[in-house]
Amino acid sequence: MGAESHMKRSEFIAGVRAELPILLGVIPFGLIFGVLAIGAGLSPMLAQAMSFIVFAGSAQFIAIPLLGAGVATAVLWLTTFIVNVRHMLYSASVAPFMQQLPARWRWLLAYLLTDEAYVVSILHYNDDTVSDSHKHYFLLGAGLTLWTTWQMSTAAGVFLGGQVPNSWGLDFTLALTFMAMVMPVLKDRPSVAAALAAGIVAVLANSLPYKMGLMLAAVTGIIVGMLIEGRGAKGEGRRGSSLVSCASRFGEQS
Amino acid sequence: MSLWLAIIGMGLITYAIRLSFVLLGERGQGPAVFRRGLKFVPTAVLSAIILPELLQPGGTLDISLGNARLLAGLVAALVAWRTQNVLGTIGAGMGVLWVLEIIG
Numbered sequence: 001m002g003a004e005s006h007m008k009r010s011e012f013i014a015g016v017r018a019e020l021p022i023l024l025g026v027i028p029f030g031l032i033f034g035v036l037a038i039g040a041g042l043s044p045m046l047a048q049a050m051s052f053i054v055f056a057g058s059a060q061f062i063a064i065p066l067l068g069a070g071v072a073t074a075v076l077w078l079t080t081f082i083v084n085v086r087h088m089l090y091s092a093s094v095a096p097f098m099q100q101l102p103a104r105w106r107w108l109l110a111y112l113l114t115d116e117a118y119v120v121s122i123l124h125y126n127d128d129t130v131s132d133s134h135k136h137y138f139l140l141g142a143g144l145t146l147w148t149t150w151q152m153s154t155a156a157g158v159f160l161g162g163q164v165p166n167s168w169g170l171d172f173t174l175a176l177t178f179m180a181m182v183m184p185v186l187k188d189r190p191s192v193a194a195a196l197a198a199g200i201v202a203v204l205a206n207s208l209p210y211k212m213g214l215m216l217a218a219v220t221g222i223i224v225g226m227l228i229e230g231r232g233a234k235g236e237g238r239r240g241s242s243l244v245s246c247a248s249r250f251g252e253q254s
Numbered sequence: 255m256s257l258w259l260a261i262i263g264m265g266l267i268t269y270a271i272r273l274s275f276v277l278l279g280e281r282g283q284g285p286a287v288f289r290r291g292l293k294f295v296p297t298a299v300l301s302a303i304i305l306p307e308l309l310q311p312g313g314t315l316d317i318s319l320g321n322a323r324l325l326a327g328l329v330a331a332l333v334a335w336r337t338q339n340v341l342g343t344i345g346a347g348m349g350v351l352w353v354l355e356i357i358g
Binding site for chain 1: 257258259262267268269271272274275276277278279284287290291292293294295296298299301302303304305306307308310313315323326327330331338339341342343344347348351352355
């Protein structure tokens with residue numbers, strides 16, 4: 001029992017640690033959300049409630065002008081669905097690891113399943129060198145860390161109002177953190193192909209509204225990854241494009 | 255009040271999406287082809303977030319030496335590949351970004 005609770009605690013702490021670098025990029029977003037929400041006429045209570053109840057940055061940002069413009073609630077809800085539908089991919093992706101968990105754990109972890117908690121946790125779930133039995137504590141640690149930061153940075157934005165200083169480009173740290181996370185995963189040709197396809201489609205579709213470009217890019221990347229993997233299984237994938245095979249070798253060295 | 259209703263509805267929709275497959279359990283695993291695709295989700299999502307940040311900092315495509323985020327990102331990618339260290343990657347990327355912005 002002592003060893004068991006020790007493992008739970010160390011998984012939880014590892015999740016908190018993994019989430020820390022991401023906070024650097026999240027805090028400016030929370031601050032700006034708080035400022036914009038108040039600027040659009042939301043009460044401090046409603047602004048904070050939105051971070052608490054919705055807990056999804058992109059959807060919250062998009063909701064502000066919609067609420068300000070007084071659009072129909074149905075439009076707001078449809079927009080929320082479109083912006084957040086990518087989380088269904090995350091849900092499907094972590095579901096196999098949660099089958100043994102009691103329902104109360106699944107209800108709790110689903111609430112915490114943001115982009116930022118998902119990415120660190122799925123990389124940990126996929127790490128075969130660690131036993132699977134307590135990995136939900138990792139997601140709990142990462143998720144609660146992000147949750148607390150989101151609530152507090154929203155509150156800070158709400159109360160600081162327009163006095164938030166220029167963020168010094170700190171939003172860029174989110175992309176940099178994700179870069180450090182994706183590099184170790186690019187260790188075979190299908191993964192590199194998935195990454196390239198998703199990245200290119202994301203750039204091409206960046207002007208689509210409501211984060212639809214991200215969803216389109218993710219789905220394209222997944223399909224391309226599967227196609228390359230399927231072909232590799234049949235004939236060792238000898239005819240891969242030079243760019244992909246070069247990038248794949250690049251990944252294998254890491 | 256209607257604003258509260260709007261926000262609670264947003265929350266329920268978001269929660270339902272996140273809960274979907276997690277709650278379905280065994281029944282929600284779908285066909286084998288679907289499960290095979292899941293392992294590419296993190297790679298695809300991360301790349302789809304990173305690349306536009308580097309190539310389209312102002313919303314429009316900018317592949318030039320004048321794009322500080324692209325240069326900073328390339329240096330950071332090199333550090334990420336060599337060290338796999340998150341803080342080192344952030345430090346390198348932000349360092350290059352700030353230096354370029356001071357010079358520029």
